[in-house]
Amino acid sequence: MKRVIIGENQTINRPVCLPTHGNLKVRVGEMVEFGSLIAESSQPERFEVIDIPSHFNLSPEQAEGTIKRLLGDVIAKGDVLAQKDGFITQLFRSPGDGKVVSLRDGRITLAIGLEKEQVFAPMPGVVVELIGTRGAMISLTGTVVEGAWGNGKVAQGELVFWEDLETNLLGVPGEMVKDKLIAFKKFATAGQIRRVLRLKPAGLILPSVSYKQLNLVSELDIAVISLLGFGETNMDTTSMAMLETMAGKTVCLLAEESTWGPKLSPLLILPADKPADLGLTRQTARLEAGAKVRLMGKPYMGMVGTVKALPKQPAVFASGLQSPVVELLCEGDQVINASIHNVELIQS
């Protein structure tokens, strides 16, 4: 049974890891802010293999005698690597700052330059676990809305509804959008998205993304999250209610890709003002009468309902497929029999 977190006082543990091993910059128990450095690794900018025998026109054995460096030597640009004495002395100099990493058969391999890879905290929180030398697990409690799809980026900013800004007849001033997270209550058209993008927001929160918009939003430099997935659907009432409590506050949008371990769900999180409880009294949502669910797939995508009953008899749908069902009481007192495979349990 798929679950989706939409609720207050939810604790989120997020791994922040380098794709490779590196050096940790945090300790367990340390508080971090959005953008704090968690881990970094250094690697050479490039490798260069210098074939001394062919440069000096010597056999590999003869060339080895001309090499003036040892394995592990740190060298600066222009340092002499090899020297062939004779009537005219020939020198071979280092093409850059670096280190000798291999000497074989007269060939010198240099690791040149230094390049850093760093990972930063996508949200404020406390470091609860170190993950080898790759990174750390950060924990945060707050109001959370889980999304279905994200474009791989993270952002932090004040959450503002686009529909509230659009009421301004004279147009939307840039400062009301710049560096903020802009949320759409209804399906956003490509024109609306482009209009918002011109005003440089920090991120976009979309109810759904249409197939035609996918390339546009995937390639954006700012963070984008789709709460319901793909299609032209308006925001569901539960997410909307939660987002309304976040409006005007600084929220983190986590749509980053997992570099290590399980796939990460995209999230919106508003850190709680008060300290988190230990979650001892919190119940895990179960599929039973009274449970709140959200529907997936056609024809009810995004509709929210409450489980009335769990009929024992499976139902046959228009497609001819048979499945166990849940009887739901949805908005407007509408009763829907939905396939058990097409509902997400809302964990609130």
Next chain:
Amino acid sequence: MSLFLSLNLSSNEIHSLLFERQAGLYALRAQNKTAFELDDAERLMPAFRAQMQALEAETGIKMLDDDGHLAHEGHADLTGMSVVGFSFSASRPVRVGLVGISEAYSLSSLRRLVSLFDAEVVLETRLQDPLSQSQQLEALRAVDLDMLVIAGGSEEGASRALRNAIENARLFYHLMPKSIQPQIVYAGNQVLADYARLEIEAGDDFHLAPNLHHNTGEEDLSVAWKAMLRAYQRVRLQQYPHLRLLQAELKTALLPASFAMGRLARFIARLSATDKAVLLADLSDEKTSLLFANKNELMAISQANTIDEALIQSTQAYCSQNLTTAEVGEFLLNQSLNPHQLSVTISDFAIEQAWARARLWRALGAMKAIYPHLKYDGETGLHEACDPIILSGSAFSDKLKAHQSLAVALDGILPHGISTIAMDDNHLLRALGTLADKEPLLVVQMLELDSFRNLASVVSVDNQNYEDHALLDLELVLPEDDTRQYFQAGRNQLCKIDTRGIESMRVYLAPGRFSDVGMGMVGLGGWISVPDTELGLIIDARGRPLVLPENPEARAKSWRNWLWDLGG
């Protein structure tokens, strides 16, 4: 009594099959599927034990000892498992780099070699290319590799380029940061084998295989399977460290599921009395795998179910509802987010079936790319005679009815000649493949037991003379009273002749002068024996390629009509 257990782990499920042998006879005793998220390390062993307990409850056979460990043969109190098989079918690919001397003699062989091992080739280095050693090293640095496979060179041939590649492999292994410790497989010039081992200094991460090419130049990929399996296993155990516990419990090494199925494909092909090949098509929630085997060769392809523009368009073209690209794309993208979502509307279900066709079509195209001698063409279909074609995977067994599965297979594969299409509902082939090397009799007996669900016998009629309208005449002889019935198949028809309940019916195929029914020659007919199948005898006289209207509405109607011809 002896017990045999086969367990498969996918990204979201553990599937176990328990076989037993009593008085020399083997039988499938029970099976169980348990939902489980592979990334959830802490749940693996509890999920495994829960599954064993479910099997215990079903069979009444105690499989776990008092400490909760799986009992193996020789256990003091319990019967224990005589043989255990363990396969892995999660979609996360093994990222492989290939290094070969030339395209023709090493890289093409390497692509074929790794195709059995869930590999995604992310780097190819041709040592004949005018790349400097620095450029080759940079290329290695730019990708995150799980495995590097080096091949090429003849035993007495030049070795300088290969020596440089070996040195690069050493630098790559020791100096470059990677997400896991990469595995190096060396299957090149054997004169350099010791040099490679000493030079690379990768310890247990170095796997030596014989040269893929004999001195005669003949390719033999099977010589490197052992080394590839060791490397594959070490990659997977690094990617999912919690698998070590399960492997220790099962006391057997894990195999890629496609490799296990490949064993069975070869086995069936060798057992076959005819020269026909065997095609296994497995369409799971996560990936599409095809295995094609004939008496001489095994071909394989495994592709993750990625959604791209080309796949969306081919799905739209195969769809029996007239839908826009956006509708098809949005459905497929949502399906990739929630693979277990049920298609409740007619249009969604039509897309799902079309997607299965498109996946088969794409996988066959990819197979052709790495096995250029495979007689396949995207438009005219698979020209290799295949019998049987065995379907498996959730896309078939969980959702589609028999006629829908058959339609997907016929349209996606476009077989030629005479084939039997069967369904492996329980993933028996995969399970038997994991046990085949240790208990070959189990495989033989289970295959003789007719463990698959026969969907239909299919005769595909190809006729390039478009003035011909009656392509094939059939004479059916009913076994009970020897009465005869006559049928005629016309151009562009898909005919279904109900043979249910008839154990073995003899049918005479009398093709027209220009019709090919797979009897070895255009216009040649003959007697065939049709077994009892769920849908009967299907005459596919639609021709190759299928003639489809340009108009999207009319094209969708054609797919619908053909589906109706098979059963509604």
